[in-house]
Each structure stands twice: as C-alpha cells, then as structure tokens.
Amino acid sequence: MEGLSTYRLGYVAQSLTLGVSASHTCRLATATPRRLEALAAQNLEELEQLLRFNAEHGIQVFRIGSSLIPFGSHPVNTLPWWKTFEGTFATLAHIARRSRQRLSLHPSPAGASLSSRHQRVRDAAIAELRYSARVLDMLEAGPECRVVIHVGGAAPSRPEALDAAHRVLDALPEDLRQRLTIEHDDKVWSAREVLPLAREHGVPMVGDNLHNAVLPSEPPMSVAELVREAAATWRALDLRPKFHLASQQEGGRPGAHSDFVDPADLRAMVSALDGPADFMLEAKQKDRAVFALRRDAGARRSPKAQGARAS
Template sequence: MIQTLAKPQTTADVPKLGLVCITTSPEVRFKTMTRKRLLQLDEAAQTEALRSLYGENLRRLNLAITFCEDHQIQLYRLISSLFPFSDTALGDRILAEFGEALRQVGDRAQTTGLRLVLHPDQFVVLNSDKPAVIANSITILSAQARWFDLMGLPQSPWAAMNIHGGKGDRAERLIQVIGDLPDQVRSRLTLENDEHTYSTAALLDICQATRVPLVFDAHHHLVHERLDSYDHPSVGQMLAAARTTWPEPTWQLVHISNGREALHDPRHSDLIAAMPTSYRQAPWIEVEAKHKEVAIAQLRQTWLRQAA
C-alpha cells in the first residue's frame, strides 16, 4: 500500500544537498588514464603510472573533502573512475599500498560529517543476457566496495553504491544476482529508477524482494510516466514508498535534475528550476545539475530558504 507523507520537516531537518563528483570551478577535479594508454606501458611503467595516479587522486579527494567542508556540503558522490583499474590484480595491489592514506580519508570524512556515496558506471549491469557482463560487473562493484572498506566506511546503504536496474524484463535475474553478491557489495547496494526501463513501481517490487533501498529520482519518474509536473501526486507517493525500503528512514537518498531543454528531456539542465514540493521531506538529495556547486548554492538561496 502506498503511504502518504508525514508533516513537513522542521528547519533543523531541512534536506542536505549533495555534490556530484566534480565542481564547475576547477577546485575539484581528478586525473584518469585510458586502458589503451596503460597497455602501451611495460609492467614496471604500469605500476609507477597507477601508483602516481592513485596518490594524486587521493590528494585531490582530500581537496574535495575540504571543498565540501568549506561550503557546508554534507554529501559527496565519489567519481567512479577515482582509482581506475583497481578491479585488476595490479590495481588492487597498488591500492593496498595506500591503505593507511585511504583510512585517513575515510576518518576525515566521517569526522567532518561528510557522507560518501558512489554511482558506478552504466556498464555495470547485473542482469545482462551475457554471463561475462554480469561477472565483470560484480568484479567492478567488488573493487569499488574495497575502496569503501579501506576507507573504513560502513557496510550499509549509508555508504551507498547506487546502480540502475539494467536490462528490461529481467527482474528475476536481477533479484537472483543481487542475492548472490559479496556481502561488502550487497550491504551497500541501492537501486535507482530510470526514465526508460524500470519504473519506480517496478523497481520498488525488486527492492522489497531483495531488501535493497530504492534511490528515487523524481526527474526519471517524471519522464518515464510522462507527468506534467514534479508535484504530480505520484511523486510524493513514490518518495514515501521508497522511504520504506531504507533500513533507516533518515538515510533516504534521492536525486533531482531538470530537463535541459524541455520538461521530459533526459539531459540535465545547468541549474534546478523546479523542485518537487514533497522533496522538502527528503533527508538527502544529490543535485544532478551541470553547474554543480552553483546549483546547490542557488537552491539554498531559493528553495531551502523558502522551506525554512
């Protein structure tokens, strides 16, 4: 049964707005390396290249934490390419060298009250028709869960690893694969509705079957259902239904974006011009806008100020 939302939150409980990966300014950026480039190097050079890259991205992650602290941002989504190739034996070995530094980063984030989450890339598909794709997806998720383990982050959806439902009409396969995931992955896994394949209602059934939290995305819901407003009754209803899938309701995480050129445009706009009224009761909101921290500042000056 779909639940109705409770009374609006008090000023002390207004939603916390999260930064996604990088900033519009150059303050938060990360280095990367293509597989082609890595494979051009001999083994010794690959080792040194990854060691340098991991060390530099750790330094930049510390800068990201500083940025969030300076701007009173309490939620940060790590970039999924933070430690590229850590799903290989070489990458995993080098990552282990940074174990102490990673623990310090995790401790610092928790000390400053910064919640760290992750959105693995779209090629992570747990219900593919191809067993090799599923196996590779699990390898990637396991490597990224190791980042969180080395940081000392909890094995719970507080440190969410969020993915989409994947292939359509494969709900049973998705449920089965999730049930067999390694504990360090499954304990952090969340699922997000998308604009084309898995509706919020369909994913809600999967989340209830797997006991995996649902990350509700209002824009994806709007596009999928061809709604005419973020304040359509089903937005608030699905927000409330998604909340029931979280083991701790105050951990509930949602996403917001607007269409770039039209209401149902799946591409993200620069800023957030329209927010669901029901989102005033969402504890944690990732702001998926092209202008990143600028969009967060604008929402604080307009939408959050109105909420207060």
C-alpha cells in the same frame, strides 16, 4: 528547511569552484602500473581537496567519481592500491567522518548491469561493485553510504532480464549487499518495477524525480508517492533516505540534466517528506547548483522575503 536538518543537498564528483574532480583516468592501452598509480595518487590528493571543501561549506552529501582508482575493477589494474594508499585513505576517512559526509559511488550503467544474460557482464558488474564497496570501506563510511546501480537492460525479454537480476542479487555476498542501493532509470525500468526488486532483496531504492517524469510507472507514480515509497526502503534498514534530484534541460533530450535545479522540483520532493532525507543534485553546475538552491531557500525563509510576499 535545510537549516532545520529536514534535508541536506549534495553534488556529484566535481567541484567547479575548485576546478578538481578526482576522476582522472587514461585509455586502456596506456594503463601501465606506473601510470595507474600516478593517476590514483592524483585523484586521492584531489579527493582530499574536495572533502575539505565540503567540510568548510557544510556540504555533507557527496558522490565520489568511479574512476578514483582508474580501472579499479578491471584486470589491467593489478596494483594493491588499498595497501599502497592505506595511509592516504585513513586521512580521507578522518576528514569525512569528522564532517559527517555521506559518500557514495555510482558506476556507469554500462559497467554494472545486473540483468544481462551474459555471465561475463554480470561478473564485471560484481567486480565493479566489489571495487566501489572497498573504496567506501577504506573511507570507513557508514551503512548509509552506498554504491548506486541500475538494473540494466531488458534483453532478451523483460521477464528473463528481471529473473537474471534476481539471481545476481540472490547470490550477492552480504557485505556487498550492505553497500548496494538500486535506482530506477529513464529508459528501461520504472520506479514501480524496481521497488519490488529492492524490497525482496532488502536493499534500498534511490528515487529520482526526473527519471520518474521521463519514464513514468504504470500506473503513474506521483512525486509524493515516489518519495514515500522509496524512503520506506531506507527506513526499513534504519537508514536516512536518499534521493536524486534533477531538472529537465530546456531544449535537451528527455532526461538531460539542466545546469541548475529548479527550486520547484526540490519543493515538490521536500513537501512529501515525513522525516530527514538527503538529495544528490544531478546538475551540470555541480557544487554551484547546491549553493544556488541554498540561496533560494534562504531568500524564501528570510523576514524580508516573507514581508515582500505579504505586501
């Protein structure tokens, strides 16, 4: 199916084949301007390796690590990195654009909470979103390239937390809104709770099959319904839908990602598609998980495999 452009597969931040991650950082106590600039230069060099590797292997969906520019949203980083590395970003943008790579960032939930009752936490979330959006802008990424964030916690109560998230999104500048996508999670906010938030504010929702299994909606939402409803939030903006795809780690805590993605989990989501879509694999084996799923799909489509099944 991937060869027919029904779906594309991508991975998160690090190529195990190359052994690079473009996510080097340091402790806050050692975050001097000189150290931060050196780390940023190293990360950008590794990002070029990753983008060229993706282009060579036809991988068009990739999540950049949020530490590309270490402490990019923190006051400790006073570097004008967007000026210092302007030429480097232009080179990266050319590679990504030529190979049609869909790029994204996903700040940690701790660093990007919309629902906190504390203004400083909400301000930090906006700063992280602004930094991440700037990275995508510097890479000349299209409108389908987004910053993925979770809603956050539910304190002091679910209604108050949800109201705080609404107020943050209401006040969000349009340029940041156009870089945002919201994801339901596996601990606090279910898909059926996040969907209305996304719809009301005109931002797409990333559907996650494992989150949906670990934290079911009320009433429960099937994988097919999740795919259909989440896809509609992207198509309302004339954008190709994007999903997160993961399999439960055997023996791990609920929601722990396995090394690879079970092909059955991919098939369950693909079977519900009504058009092209992208899947970000959240698997510990990173790019190797992409190659493994491709091999499975190729084996299932091959005449030899079809003949074996018929016999």
